[in-house]
Amino acid sequence: MNNRLIARRMLRVKPSPTAVISDQVRELEQQGKNVINLGEGELDFATPDAISYAGIEAIVNHQTKYTAVAGTAELKEAIAQKFAQDNQLCYHKDEIIAGSGAKQLIFNALMATVEDEDEVIIPAPYWVSYPDMVRLADGEPVIVPCSEQSGWKLTSEQLQSALTDKTRWLILNSPNNPTGAIYSASELKALAEVLRDYPNVLVMSDDIYEPLRYRGIGYQSFAQAAPELADRTLTVNGVSKSHAMTGWRLGYAAGPAWLISLMQILQSQSTSNPSTISQAAAVCALTQNEQFLDGWRDKLAKRQDKVLQTIASIDGLSADAPDGAFYVFANCQGLIGKKTADGKILNDDVDVAAWILSQAHVALLQGSAFGMPGYLRIAYAVDDALLESACERLSNACQQLA
Template sequence: MSAEFIAPRLKRVRPSPTAAVADRVRALQLQGIAVISLGQGELDFDTPDYIKQAGIEAIQHGETKYTAVGGSAALKSAIIGKFSRDNDLVYRPEEIIAGTGAKQLIFNALLATLSEGQQVIIPAPYWVSYPDMVALADGKAITVPCLEQDGWKLTPAALKAAITPKTRWLILNSPSNPTGALYSRQELEALAAVLLDAPQVLVLADDIYEPLCYDGEVFATLAQAEPLLKQRTLTVNGLSKSFSMTGWRLGYAGGPAWLIGAMEILQSQSTSNPSTISQAAGIAALKQPAPFLPGWLMQLTNRRRRVMSLIEQVAGLSAATPPAAFYIFVNCKDLIGKRTAGGKLIDSDQALADYLVEQGQVATLPGSAFGMPGYLRIAYAIDDQLLDIACQRIAEACRALK
């Protein structure tokens, strides 16, 4: 009988695959099984001390009351400063909103703008939540497969072919989850040339992994590359990845005032303002360049090298070195069709991911969760020693397949 009370819209939505993997790992760990998770997009680094201290001081000073729905004036000022300093983007306070994570802001933007049947172009592989958020907002996700040989990036030709009169949004995630792909300024300019001829299309630039770029790669965002698109671009960012603040739940965005105002109306009737403690920490984080970032990037570069070494050593796995984020999207097609020592057929990337949990006690995510079957996403944002053990386990489990 309980199913009768569930709204029909939920039938269009699947549970988050990343959350499901995290829950499975926790359950196995509670049973005493030492599973290592390479499935969750969360840095193992602690939130930097000066940011934590700002949150502590906010509590001590009684900053525990409501603020404006879209964030305090001080936080908006810090966000405006960050966009100007890092991205050459100039916003007014009414063009800025903070929310309970970047995820909430993306959802608010889609819910505020989509009508039934309107289309959202989502390059694949994509972050797992995009299509489901579009579905909840009554839109239609149009996934555009990107190619491994193109660096997993959307081409202008593919974008142009996907645009229709019903297209409302393009979602562009750079650096990318799950591939670590990074669009150059020139590549963004080429996409922008297509978008300038499609005035009905808004752009959602998901920049959450912005500073996590390696080997001298330079980040650019779409509204920076083509200022003519700024008035129809929502530039979304947050503190979870770049400052290791996943649990603080604070995201922010800049965009046209009409869109920010609509998002604030939705937020006023759902969560209201983000946590005042998180806002205080966010101000400390955003008001200056991150002094800890070079050390973090060095550690992540070494971890990336370790995983790439694993991939090179295991027949049946392959990947190009990603230039950004903390994921490697591994081609595992040559392992599909093999059998375990017990004779069980590995008939999909999901079956391979299940096998690695059961046999290798390492959790990864199948590429099918990201709209690209035949791959595994490995997140290397964990302790170095655990990462080494996980790599050894993956290698042994894959070599045991026949």
């Protein structure tokens, strides 16, 4: 490969670890192996019928042409209604944008605002794509490790220490991927108090897992908890996790009009509007009764319990019950240093995840991918029978370690 043909920005980034693990699973399956993938962030539930039929109706009614880059008027109205009802946030149409997934909107926001040497504060553990998105925008990710003992959440003291004159963004993800941690209103207010003295710092509130919460845990988005900073907060959400619509590729965001305008310009020169069919389905998703969520949460809570019970039974693994999302972030430091049946030493979490995949044919993601070595992310959004089998395989495999 001739490196002179490659843009320097591409030398700063790596493929998404979730994409890598999916490729490894496919390769093993092609070899005839029966692999259970607990590495992907995707619900196994079907998109609710009413939403799917809304998409079909859009096709039948020939709603298949270009729309406004930022989304249809109907979708923007539905998004505004969602924010008003669920988060008590009021946004006008020029403060709202829809895109081809929340991921695209995060990327657009960073590309529109981050320049060389700008810093973006990212609490770890973090969603795998944040740092590389910052690097693609020529910025510098500033990783702030958060501890298991502090509930995996950034403290005001940590934020104060990380802020500099170069800081452009703070990225918050609540409920968090991979830990499921949820910031309380008081914790968000404490962070906002620190940011008062830094008027040039923007806040990205990634709320994509918002409705997936357990045990009656409450929720406030950052702009809701800190309205005085709403004029420099971008709230990002979507229908992928809340309505099992990952493949529909529809996310949305709301924030100050000047930022939304820049994101729209960037989007107009890249993808243009999100799928018209997906927009019609999202209008239904955001305006219909969401009683199905109660059933989903009940199933996910039972699956979470199953994973936690399995972890508790394995010497070398431990985990606390997460408050949201559909992952367990398990401490695997007790497995590091152990020896496999063929005499190989597991030197780190990457070795542990690779060994589990090869030995148990269960795909997990190493904590290193999320900026937190010594842990494993276990996604339990799979069919109950598959999860039962995966837990049994994991338990049996770990018993073979010496």
